[in-house]
Amino acid sequence: MKCVVCRESAVIDVRRANSNFCSDHFVRFCQEQMSRAIREFDMLSSTDRVLVAVSGGKDSLAVWDLLQRSGYQADGLYLGLGIEDYSDTSVVFARSFAQSRNLNLIEVDLPTDYGYDIPSGARAARRAPCSACGTSKRHLFDKVALEGSYDVLVTGHNLDDEAAVLFGNVLRWQTEYLARQMPVLQARPGFPKKVKPLIRLSERDTAAYCILLGIDYMVDECPMSAGNKHLGYKEALNSIELASPGTKSDFYSGFLRKASELFRSAYLEAAPQGGTTESVEDLTHCVRCSAPSTSTLCAFCRLVEKAGGSVGAEQRGLRSAGDTSAAQPVRITKRAVGPEVSTTAPLRPTEVEAEL
Numbered sequence: 309m310k311c312v313v314c315r316e317s318a319v320i321d322v323r324r325a326n327s328n329f330c331s332d333h334f335v336r337f338c339q340e341q342m343s344r345a346i347r348e349f350d351m352l353s354s355t356d357r358v359l360v361a362v363s364g365g366k367d368s369l370a371v372w373d374l375l376q377r378s379g380y381q382a383d384g385l386y387l388g389l390g391i392e393d394y395s396d397t398s399v400v401f402a403r404s405f406a407q408s409r410n411l412n413l414i415e416v417d418l419p420t421d422y423g424y425d426i427p428s429g430a431r432a433a434r435r436a437p438c439s440a441c442g443t444s445k446r447h448l449f450d451k452v453a454l455e456g457s458y459d460v461l462v463t464g465h466n467l468d469d470e471a472a473v474l475f476g477n478v479l480r481w482q483t484e485y486l487a488r489q490m491p492v493l494q495a496r497p498g499f500p501k502k503v504k505p506l507i508r509l510s511e512r513d514t515a516a517y518c519i520l521l522g523i524d525y526m527v528d529e530c531p532m533s534a535g536n537k538h539l540g541y542k543e544a545l546n547s548i549e550l551a552s553p554g555t556k557s558d559f560y561s562g563f564l565r566k567a568s569e570l571f572r573s574a575y576l577e578a579a580p581q582g583g584t585t586e587s588v589e590d591l592t593h594c595v596r597c598s599a600p601s602t603s604t605l606c607a608f609c610r611l612v613e614k615a616g617g618s619v620g621a622e623q624r625g626l627r628s629a630g631d632t633s634a635a636q637p638v639r640i641t642k643r644a645v646g647p648e649v650s651t652t653a654p655l656r657p658t659e660v661e662a663e664l
């Protein structure tokens with residue numbers, strides 16, 4: 309197997325592109341795919357202050373690395389969810405990456421700063437863990453990005469994530485979600501601009517990118533992910549992709565090119581005067597935290613209240629990851645790059661659920 313660029317020995321095949329690459333040219337391929345997405349959707353400008361939502365997994369560390377290599381000024385934001393060993397371990401990967409590159413990692417910890425964790429808080433609030441997690445992430449990512457005056461919030465959603473979400477939305481014809489499923493959400497009062505630069509790279513690509521560059525990442529799945537419906541959608545799409553490489557990419561890119569604007573226009577037409585594709589309701593402000601909200605208390609403050617926590621981050625202040633005293637030693641593992649698609653490969657739904 310030879311690299312299609314230099315004819316040296318290839319280390320990876322990218323079947324949807326009908327190409328094999330050596331290590332160097334695969335890294336360049338990933339950089340080009342990200343740059344193309346950024347250009348095509350006007351995601352970032354070279355002077356933007358960027359905040360990357362970092363989970364310690366392959367996607368978020370890969371996008372942070374790619375942005376940094378491309379010359380963007382990007383800080384990281386890690387949200388501690390209080391999920392057993394999963395959180396204790398994932399933060400170590402995020403810190404280790406930041407420290408090795410002298411990058412700034414902002415940390416917010418739900419148990420410490422807000423008095424609840426996802427497993428017990430979700431139970432107390434009678435919410436599914438992923439639902440409580442999504443509400444927490446959306447609110448805190450927005451808050452930190454706005455308070456830190458960042459121009460853009462970046463997430464590591466990849467092609468598999470976006471195709472799975474699209475598949476789910478199409479299966480149920482959730483037209484409102486289809487109208488909003490864009491790789492860029494523009495800033496509006498109370499919300500930062502949000503972008504997904506990895507939409508042209510698969511999960512396998514980001515895993516391979518990390519392994520080839522020696523980036524250690526959290527491989528284990530969140531224990532709350534069992535039964536997540538997006539995992540089933542990914543498996544279904546992987547089966548199709550195996551038989552017909554490129555289908556997943558065609559499905560998602562075709563939606564963006566040919567259909568998303570139709571859903572968007574139809575949604576705008578149906579929206580009340582002044583509505584946007586991101587919300588048709590008139591937003592007011594939460595009386596407790598001032599975030600945009602459709603009711604007196606925003607969804608996050610309602611969750612915190614029911615989960616038995618308290619909104620206290622303002623008093624305690626956000627931490628940067630200079631202090632690693634709490635970091636526990638962990639076993640760093642690397643997962644070999646699997647086949648192009650696999651129905652059994654561990655998938656990381658963290659960022660799928662946290663649809664921004």
Ligand code: SF4
Nearest residue numbers: 438441530532658661
């Ligand atoms: S699976 Fe993802 S969204 Fe669900 S609780 Fe875990 S990290 Fe949060």
Ligand SMILES: [Zn+2]
Nearest residue numbers: 311314330333
């Ligand atoms: Zn090559």
Ligand SMILES: [Zn+2]
Nearest residue numbers: 594597606609
């Ligand atoms: Zn609030």
